[in-house]
Amino acid sequence: xxxxxxxxxxxxxxxxxxxxxxxxxxxxxxxVYWYQQSLDQGLQFLIQYYNGEERAKGNILERFSxxxxxxxxxxxxxxxLELGDSALYFCASSIQGENQPQxxxxxxxxxxx
Amino acid sequence: xxxxxxxxxxxxxxxAIVQINxxxxxxxxxxxxWYQQHAGxxxxxxxxxxxxxxxxxxxxxSFLSRSKGYSYLLLKELQMKDSASYLCxxxxxxxxxxxxxxxxxxxx
Numbered sequence: 001x002x003x004x005x006x007x008x009x010x011x012x013x014x015x016x017x018x019x020x021x022x023x024x025x026x027x028x029x030x031x032v033y034w035y036q037q038s039l040d041q042g043l044q045f046l047i048q049y050y051n052g053e054e055r056a057k058g059n060i061l062e063r064f065s066x067x068x069x070x071x072x073x074x075x076x077x078x079x080x081l082e083l084g085d086s087a088l089y090f091c092a093s094s095i096q097g098e099n100q101p102q103x104x105x106x107x108x109x110x111x112x113x
Numbered sequence: 114x115x116x117x118x119x120x121x122x123x124x125x126x127x128x129a130i131v132q133i134n135x136x137x138x139x140x141x142x143x144x145x146x147w148y149q150q151h152a153g154x155x156x157x158x159x160x161x162x163x164x165x166x167x168x169x170x171x172x173x174x175s176f177l178s179r180s181k182g183y184s185y186l187l188l189k190e191l192q193m194k195d196s197a198s199y200l201c202x203x204x205x206x207x208x209x210x211x212x213x214x215x216x217x218x219x220x221x
Contacts, residue, residue, distance in 0.1 A: 002155060031207070043156070043200065043211040056207040090155065099144060101158035102209060 003027065004105035006091050012111045018079040021108045025072055025093030031055070032074040033094075033102055034066055038087040049074055050096075078110070086112045115139050117212035119201050124218045129191050133215045135184045135201030143204040147175050147186045150198045150214065159199075160186070191219050 003026035011019055025032050034046040045058035049068035060066075063081075068074040078085060088109050092102035116138045125131040137145070144163040148156035162168055162177035162184060174187040186199055198214040 002157070004155075033208070035211075042213040043202075043209075045208040045210065048207045050207075058208055088153075099161055099163060101146060101161060103158065104148075104155040106155050 002103040002105060004091060004093050004103055006089075006105035006108050008108060009106065010109050010111070012113060013081060014113055015081055015083060017081050018077065019081065019110065021076040021078070021089050021091075021110075023074045023076070023091030023093075023105060025074070025091075026103055029093035029095050029103075030072065031094045031096065031102075032068055032072070033092040034060075034074070034076050035090040035092065035104075036087050037090060037107075038084075041087075043090070046076070081112050083112050086110055115203075115205070115210050117201055117203060117210060119199075119212040119215045121213065122216045122218070124220060125188075125191055127191055127193060127219055127221050130187065130189050131191060131217065133186045133188070133199050133201075133217065135186070135212060137182050137184070137201070137203050137212075139203045139205050139210060141205035142179065143206060145175075145177055145184050146202045146204065146209065147173075147184075148200040148202060150200055152198070156200055188217075193219050193221070195219050 005024040030051045046060040048056040088107045090107045092104045094102045147159040150156040160175040196219045200214045201212040202209040
């Protein structure tokens, strides 16, 4: 158990819909990262938050947005969903420091029908 | 651009030693991580290198050469449970840039 909690574990929805994925980081971790993992793309970095502020952005689509709340939990919002958005979405957290590993949650499996 | 290369698949025998290579070309470098991922599960942290040389952690060792943009993960005394995907990731400022992963199959 990494200590990172993601909900829900599975989500099935239709094209055009909007969903929210939730992540609670490990106790004491201020940084939260979101990744997308699909079969053909591998693990792709989406966005990082540190103590409520956006810190780094990867290949995140404009239809996707995220935020980190004062209690440090984070939400990833995906809108106008397309079939290609079907993937595993992972949240990771870490404490501050270059040599600190990111610890991953169990992921949310999103299926678009 | 960002490029991280690993072999797609490897097969090894239980009890043997296997080396998984990773080469990288990234715009920034703040360290290299190795993760293990079983199918459908979360990646779990194995090792970290930021300086050249070998880091040893039990049955797992990882090596880094920054001048060559090269790393390897060495797994000794292979066990069946080591069958998994092994992901090489370069840290560029805050974010991790992952390779596609090497699927390791351990055979009896």
